[in-house]
Amino acid sequence: MGSFLITKRANGEFLFVLKAGNGQVILTSEWYTTKAACDNGIESVRKNSQDDARxxxxxxxxxxxxxxxxxxxxxxxxxxxxxxxxxxxxxxxESVKKNAPDAEVKEDL
Structure with a gap:
């Protein structure tokens, strides 16, 4: 099963990566100024990853x-x-499509 990992920079910005079940990073986000915005980004990946046109x-x-x-x-x-x-x-x-919808969210803050 895949997972999202949220990390925080020293300046307070947040980023997430989506990892496949084998631990390989398959998608990296932009930097977000708030954790709430980062969480919204994860939800957007879950939703949009199911549409090939995205x-x-x-x-x-x-x-x-x-x-x-x-x-x-x-x-x-x-x-x-x-x-x-x-x-x-x-x-x-295909790995993003498969892993994103049910990936657990982990934090390394």
Missing amino acids: FDRLESKNGKPYFNLKATNGQTIGTSEMYESVAARENGI
């Missing part, structure tokens, strides 16, 4: 495939790692 399939300047998960308003709510192939990126998207 995944922007992109390529970095060095040619590595990656993806962004976007909310209904078009704002990016999470970014993947850089993958070695398009197939690996698709596997990452």
Whole structure:
């Protein structure tokens, strides 16, 4: 089972990562100014991860495939790692779809 892990920077900002059942990070959020906003971001991932149209399939300047998960308003709510192939990126998207809805939330504050 996957999990969300919330961390806090020294300046008080919060970030979450979504980890697959094997512990690999599959999605990283932006930095949020409040924990409540971070919690809302997690709920947005749960909701939007079930809609394939919310995944922007992109390529970095060095040619590595990656993806962004976007909310209904078009704002990016999470970014993947850089993958070695398009197939690996698709596997990452499927992992987010599978893990996000029921992932437990952990905190490392």
